[in-house]
Amino acid sequence: MDLKFSEEDQAFRIRARDWLADNVPKAHRPLHGEAQGQFDRDWQRKLYEHGWAGINWPKEYGGLGLSEIQQVIWYEECARAEAPNYINATYIGLMHAGPTIIACGTPEQKAQHLQNILSGESLWCQGFSEPNAGSDLASLKTFGAIEGDHLVVNGAKTWTTDGQHADFQELLIRTTPGSERHKGLTWVICDMRAPGVSIQPIRTMMGDEHVNTTFYDDVRIPLNQVVGEVGGGWTTAMSTLAFERGTGFIGDQLLLLRRVNEAIAIANRVRLDDGTLAIEHQDIAGRLALIKAETLAIQAMTWTQISEIQQSGGNPGPKGSIMKLMVTNTSKTLSQLVADMIGWDLMEYDDDRNAHPMTYEYLWGWVYTIAGGTSEIQREIIADHLLGLPRAR
Amino acid sequence: MFLALNSDEREIASVAETFLQQEFPLERLHREALDPPCLQPFSELGWIGLTAAEDVGGSSLSAVEQVLFLLELGRVAGPVQVLTQMLAVSIAAQDSLLCAQFLTAREEVALVVENSVDRSQRFIGHDTARYAIEVTPKDATVFALKGSALERVPCLDRSVAMWRAEAALDEALLTIQGPRVWQEAQLGVSALMIGLADAATHMIVEYAKVRETFGRKIGAYQAVRHPCADMAVRVEVARSQLYYAATVVKEGREDADLHIDATKLLAERAVKMNTDANIQLHGGIGVTDEYDAHLLLKRANLLCRLFGTGKQNMKRLLMVDDEQSAEQGGVHGP
Numbered sequence: 001m002d003l004k005f006s007e008e009d010q011a012f013r014i015r016a017r018d019w020l021a022d023n024v025p026k027a028h029r030p031l032h033g034e035a036q037g038q039f040d041r042d043w044q045r046k047l048y049e050h051g052w053a054g055i056n057w058p059k060e061y062g063g064l065g066l067s068e069i070q071q072v073i074w075y076e077e078c079a080r081a082e083a084p085n086y087i088n089a090t091y092i093g094l095m096h097a098g099p100t101i102i103a104c105g106t107p108e109q110k111a112q113h114l115q116n117i118l119s120g121e122s123l124w125c126q127g128f129s130e131p132n133a134g135s136d137l138a139s140l141k142t143f144g145a146i147e148g149d150h151l152v153v154n155g156a157k158t159w160t161t162d163g164q165h166a167d168f169q170e171l172l173i174r175t176t177p178g179s180e181r182h183k184g185l186t187w188v189i190c191d192m193r194a195p196g197v198s199i200q201p202i203r204t205m206m207g208d209e210h211v212n213t214t215f216y217d218d219v220r221i222p223l224n225q226v227v228g229e230v231g232g233g234w235t236t237a238m239s240t241l242a243f244e245r246g247t248g249f250i251g252d253q254l255l256l257l258r259r260v261n262e263a264i265a266i267a268n269r270v271r272l273d274d275g276t277l278a279i280e281h282q283d284i285a286g287r288l289a290l291i292k293a294e295t296l297a298i299q300a301m302t303w304t305q306i307s308e309i310q311q312s313g314g315n316p317g318p319k320g321s322i323m324k325l326m327v328t329n330t331s332k333t334l335s336q337l338v339a340d341m342i343g344w345d346l347m348e349y350d351d352d353r354n355a356h357p358m359t360y361e362y363l364w365g366w367v368y369t370i371a372g373g374t375s376e377i378q379r380e381i382i383a384d385h386l387l388g389l390p391r392a393r
Numbered sequence: 394m395f396l397a398l399n400s401d402e403r404e405i406a407s408v409a410e411t412f413l414q415q416e417f418p419l420e421r422l423h424r425e426a427l428d429p430p431c432l433q434p435f436s437e438l439g440w441i442g443l444t445a446a447e448d449v450g451g452s453s454l455s456a457v458e459q460v461l462f463l464l465e466l467g468r469v470a471g472p473v474q475v476l477t478q479m480l481a482v483s484i485a486a487q488d489s490l491l492c493a494q495f496l497t498a499r500e501e502v503a504l505v506v507e508n509s510v511d512r513s514q515r516f517i518g519h520d521t522a523r524y525a526i527e528v529t530p531k532d533a534t535v536f537a538l539k540g541s542a543l544e545r546v547p548c549l550d551r552s553v554a555m556w557r558a559e560a561a562l563d564e565a566l567l568t569i570q571g572p573r574v575w576q577e578a579q580l581g582v583s584a585l586m587i588g589l590a591d592a593a594t595h596m597i598v599e600y601a602k603v604r605e606t607f608g609r610k611i612g613a614y615q616a617v618r619h620p621c622a623d624m625a626v627r628v629e630v631a632r633s634q635l636y637y638a639a640t641v642v643k644e645g646r647e648d649a650d651l652h653i654d655a656t657k658l659l660a661e662r663a664v665k666m667n668t669d670a671n672i673q674l675h676g677g678i679g680v681t682d683e684y685d686a687h688l689l690l691k692r693a694n695l696l697c698r699l700f701g702t703g704k705q706n707m708k709r710l711l712m713v714d715d716e717q718s719a720e721q722g723g724v725h726g727p
Binding site for chain 1: 394395399402457594610614617619626630639641644654655662
């Protein structure tokens with residue numbers, strides 16, 4: 001084991017740090033409307049034009065072909081420079097759809113989409129979950145009937161994050177009539193502007209509208225938009241899901257340390273109703289110290305997982321579930337501790353996350369431990385695949 | 394930057410595992426509750442001198458190899474005196490004669506576990522020990538031990554001999570200033586705790602695969618599966634931080650204390666919660682003397698009391714250092 005970065009890695013870090021120092025936008029990401037999607041597109045275009053897009057994507061698809069380590073260094077520097085969060089409207093394209101097309105797509109699909117994803121030209125959203133298929137993804141029902149060289153899709157998808165900004169959707173549907181569970185599914189590229197696609201925003205408890213329900217009413221999708229095999233959609237989908245649970249979280253893991261240190265500063269500033277500083281309370285100090293320790297450990301675990309991937313190839317597998325559980329739980333526990341410390345300040349909230357970030361983050365805690373596979377589902381994955389416990393399902 | 398085991402490190406861990414599982418399986422503590430003096434094989438195989446310099450007969454390896462070995466020692470609730478002896482070797486590094494005595498286990502050392510002004514001293518170790526060590530955040534000392542002043546007292550962890558005394562510490566033979574041995578002790582006991590927490594996880598997972606209730610293996614119930622998953626998570630998280638901290642020590646970085654503090658807090662939580670959950674999820678068999686689960690709980694209580702409680706580890710974690718957050722994983726060293 002060693003923690004020393006190679007000269008090449010250090011040079012990359014310095015280059016990234018210098019560029020970010022001069023180029024990070026001063027403005028906040030807009031809260032609503034088209035301006036929000038445009039903000040994400042503009043940042044991605046800037047990254048693309050200056051040679052920072054697709055750091056770990058293969059060169060032949062327009063990426064930089066650099067290592068996972070340099071990808072992490074990039075996120076570290078973004079966190080340090082307070083650059084726009086990479087979990088934005090470009091996330092699905094860059095972290096999911098793009099890698100999936102690289103892994104399973106046809107040459108035509110690669111030519112049509114990969115460059116546009118990297119440049120921010122096209123934004124993507126995900127169409128996996130359904131109103132009756134969330135954690136139990138394999139019970140999805142949205143159906144695509146094969147008619148000639150087209151699929152005709154009917155049904156509904158939900159939790160479509162940033163669907164209002166998206167140009168394309170990675171859509172997982174049932175295409176074999178009467179098929180069950182993981183069989184008979186197909187992963188297809190859906191043009192969000194195709195006739196019959198409509199979206200309806202879901203207002204969350206934070207008061208924002210970043211998720212949607214997407215409806216499909218006789219939507220015709222050419223069969224050449226299928227990625228992977230017709231009926232082999234589960235395999236295609238799984239090629240990137242484990243990725244999201246593992247290294248896909250790195251940026252958040254790094255932001256966590258900043259938030260923990262902010263919370264420590266708050267504890268040294270705010271007085272509780274008995275007049276003492278929050279940090280003087282053994283209970284609060286103890287919770288805070290443990291959260292800090294967890295945050296350092298999450299960073300260590302990130303390096304462990306990346307090193308293990310380097311050794312074995314592939315993705316983090318069930319250990320990605322450990323990462324997802326830890327990052328989301330620690331983040332939620334931190335937000336709740338801050339809520340305990342700030343008293344009535346928590347209650348002043350008008351749906352503006354920039355003006356009231358601590359209340360927003362407090363509420364976001366539940367979204368975080370539910371979205372992308374609930375904590376309970378992650379425990380099931382660990383029990384099945386890491387511990388080899390007998391299954392009930 | 395590489396934070397997984399390389400092939401040499403895997404080899405060390407695997408050799409340690411084979412030796413310890415063979416020679417010191419948990420069952421030993423059912424045959425004879427007290428671990429007898431047993432340092433000889435540890436010395437001969439080079440474990441005690443793992444980090445000692447080659448000129449005193451050590452292997453000159455680093456904190457990384459040491460924690461890999463201690464993780465395995467922790468998994469069998471192995472003899473704690475091995476860690477005591479390693480620390481004694483470390484303190485006596487400058488005194489080649491004394492160091493050789495410790496390294497070859499010709500002299501066995503006891504550990505001062507409590508030395509408060511208003512209370513009497515407490516030790517763990519065998520009555521054959523003629524030396525004792527005391528390790529604090531400020532310094533580490535080898536004392537000559539007046540065996541006659543010691544009074545054997547019972548210990549919840551019956552594998553360990555515990556002693557009380559009014560004034561058993563004779564002259565200080567050797568003191569080294571500074572936190573180096575304290576760091577080694579903190580990291581070492583953390584490794585023992587994480588190994589033990591891992592053993593608790595394995596114990597319940599194996600049981601959950603065979604034990605049936607209501608016509609099903611209990612491992613199929615989410616009420617059992619999910620706590621087991623949480624146990625595995627606590628171990629994985631603490632182990633990653635242990636690797637990181639040990640590597641920081643190996644590379645002589647300045648933020649070693651911070652990472653050791655984090656490791657110890659997480660190790661302590663993992664071992665307390667996992668040895669607890671292990672008994673609870675077993676049900677009735679878990680509270681019997683004939684089963685192994687209580688051995689782990691009792692050992693956990695011993696380890697959690699060694700080298701300070703977690704409260705001492707909180708202070709540094711609660712300091713906000715801008716550079717620390719910015720440089721975490723940043724540009725370090727030459």
